[in-house]
Amino acid sequence: EAGVVQSPRYKIIEKKQPVAFWCNPISGHNTLYWYLQNLGQGPELLIRYENEEAVDDSQLPKDRFSAERLKGVDSTLKIQPAELGDSAVYLCASSSRTSGRWDEQFFGPGTRLTVL
């Protein structure tokens, strides 16, 4: 079974530029999460999707961050414009309600963003 796929793995941009991250969850996982992980910290939830609906986005800074999951499978997280403080690792995770183990989240390798 393929794991959660994320791309790109690394991204370097200048401040005020836009950036986008892509995630493909494990096949059949209807719940998708985006997390932010700062250096030396644990991940923090940005947004959770149930299929194509964003059901928990209270932690997403909506002035510059946006996300979509149009067909309930792949998802894109965007930052526009990026700021220096956005340098971090952006993690995608997924889980399955139908597996009986919805609480087990599977993580991708992350995208390391550096804003110069």
Next chain:
Amino acid sequence: GNSVTQMEGPVTLSEEAFLTINCTYTATGYPSLFWYVQYPGEGLQLLLKATKADDKGSNKGFEATYRKETTSFHLEKGSVQVSDSAVYFCALTYGNNRLAFGKGNQVVVIP
């Protein structure tokens, strides 16, 4: 609120030594508790979990027991290997499957 506290600082130990990483939590209700591991260059992997008080989670020689009376979920392994070198995160779920993570502990095992 809901939060997890892990002991400060990296952990360095010799191969075959006993490993303990402390984790305490604050939660409303009855959360599930987890340990995730992050190997260099890889994503977080679920190591073990426990869903109710006195449950013991175990995997790959690691164990942790859900202690409600001390609000703790300490991770232990009797004999570590160099391949266990990684960052270990304690976490709990609250709300609708929100995960709250601790800061993580870097474990370095020296041959």
